[in-house]
Amino acid sequence: MAKVYVAGHRGMVGGAILRRLEARRADGAPLDLVTRTHAELDLTDQHAVRAFFRDERPDVVILAAARVGGIHANNSFPADFIYENLMIEANVIHQAWAAGVRRLLQLGSSCIYPREAPQPMPEEALLTGPLEPTNEPYAIAKIAGIKLCESYNRQHGVDYRSVMPTNLYGPGDNFHPENSHVLPALIRRFHEAVREGRDEVVIWGSGTPRREFLHVDDMAEASLFVLDLAPEVYAANTRPMQSHINVGTGEDISIAELARLVAEITGFRGAIRHDRTRPDGTMRKLMDVSRLAEMGWRARITLRDGIAETYKWFLDNAEEVRA
Numbered sequence: 001m002a003k004v005y006v007a008g009h010r011g012m013v014g015g016a017i018l019r020r021l022e023a024r025r026a027d028g029a030p031l032d033l034v035t036r037t038h039a040e041l042d043l044t045d046q047h048a049v050r051a052f053f054r055d056e057r058p059d060v061v062i063l064a065a066a067r068v069g070g071i072h073a074n075n076s077f078p079a080d081f082i083y084e085n086l087m088i089e090a091n092v093i094h095q096a097w098a099a100g101v102r103r104l105l106q107l108g109s110s111c112i113y114p115r116e117a118p119q120p121m122p123e124e125a126l127l128t129g130p131l132e133p134t135n136e137p138y139a140i141a142k143i144a145g146i147k148l149c150e151s152y153n154r155q156h157g158v159d160y161r162s163v164m165p166t167n168l169y170g171p172g173d174n175f176h177p178e179n180s181h182v183l184p185a186l187i188r189r190f191h192e193a194v195r196e197g198r199d200e201v202v203i204w205g206s207g208t209p210r211r212e213f214l215h216v217d218d219m220a221e222a223s224l225f226v227l228d229l230a231p232e233v234y235a236a237n238t239r240p241m242q243s244h245i246n247v248g249t250g251e252d253i254s255i256a257e258l259a260r261l262v263a264e265i266t267g268f269r270g271a272i273r274h275d276r277t278r279p280d281g282t283m284r285k286l287m288d289v290s291r292l293a294e295m296g297w298r299a300r301i302t303l304r305d306g307i308a309e310t311y312k313w314f315l316d317n318a319e320e321v322r323a
């Protein structure tokens with residue numbers, strides 16, 4: 001029986017990973033799933049994290065807990081984003097090692113790559129140039145997470161892996177009007193415009209930046225795919241100090257095109273206006289997903305289907321939508 005701790009199980013990604021593990025358990029996989037809410041265990045608290053690992057002694061850890069937000073949240077709360085994410089990663093990775101955890105998977109982000117990285121961005125682009133200023137503190141914390149895993153692997157011989165997702169969306173997302181990512185923000189804004197009979201919706205920036213969007217169920221599947229790889233397969237496809245793996249669809253879309261797609265799905269027929277006082281952020285960050293594709297994993301959910309399903313989830317879960 002493997003004891004698996006999913007950190008951040010009430011978040012969008014942790015929730016999707018937990019649902020997938022519960023399905024495996026229902027199919028007969030011998031899994032003991034351990035979770036703690038943020039209120040039960042603050043992962044920035046070193047003493048609490050040490051006590052948790054000492055008591056629970058999981059075999060495997062999936063680290064999907066983090067301080068997460070869109071361009072405005074990252075720009076407004078840089079101290080929170082760097083401090084909380086560094087603390088969570090350092091506490092979880094170190095105490096996991098101290099408690100004898102052999103395998104761990106942590107989630108980073110595509111913003112670890114330089115602002116002017118070649119497109120699509122290969123794993124090797126890490127630390128080759130300056131980062132995008134709107135999310136540099138968060139990106140530095142995420143890079144530290146990769147380097148923590150690599151360092152514990154080298155010094156202590158454990159098997160700690162990192163996946164770098166592109167922009168994610170799906171059921172359980174954060175729909176806050178200011179602090180969320182673009183896709184949930186637009187779903188909510190277009191929905192409210194239709195409901196209130198408005199003839200105009202404002203979106204941030206020029207509309208020309210391009211983003212790649214991956215549905216969270218695909219992300220959960222990719223996370224477990226990478227976690228399940230035999231150590232020799234993972235090692236053969238990575239390098240000791242370059243051990244992260246990109247996860248995405250390999251396709252991107254401009255923010256203006258995305259807005260038109262969300263308008264169509266939500267039934268909005270009015271005008272779309274751009275607020276150019278808001279930042280664009282990185283102009284493009286398309287993932288090179290060839291490494292994961294060569295190992296046998298590809299995204300399955302199309303953007304149109306994924307947005308339609310997420311919009312339905314938003315309508316069905318109005319009460320519990322995080323905003």
Ligand SMILES: NC(=O)C1=CN([C@@H]2O[C@H](COP(=O)(O)OP(=O)(O)OC[C@H]3O[C@@H](n4cnc5c(N)ncnc54)[C@H](OP(=O)(O)O)[C@@H]3O)[C@@H](O)[C@H]2O)C=CC1
Binds near residue numbers: 037063
């Ligand atoms: N969403 C996206 O577009 C992307 C996400 N990622 C990465 O994927 C991972 C998961 O993100 P996502 O699911 O979207 O984020 P969410 O905000 O949906 O979930 C994060 C979870 O972490 C928990 N958490 C935050 N701080 C603490 C803490 N100090 N102690 C304990 N729990 C804590 C949150 O609990 P609570 O809500 O109670 O604070 C929440 O349940 C993160 O590492 C993120 O960086 C990477 C690329 C894109």
Ligand SMILES: C[C@H]1O[C@H](OP(=O)(O)OP(=O)(O)OC[C@H]2O[C@@H](n3cnc4c(=O)[nH]c(N)nc43)[C@H](O)[C@@H]2O)[C@@H](O)[C@@H](O)C1=O
Binds near residue numbers: 072
């Ligand atoms: C996942 C990723 O997420 C963040 O980076 P980002 O990709 O820039 O994220 P975003 O989703 O907030 O914006 C994408 C684009 O969309 C435009 N945009 C239009 N209208 C709205 C809008 O209403 N809300 C938001 N948030 N953006 C909007 C916005 O101006 C920008 O051009 C970082 O946290 C980063 O660290 C990170 O990892």
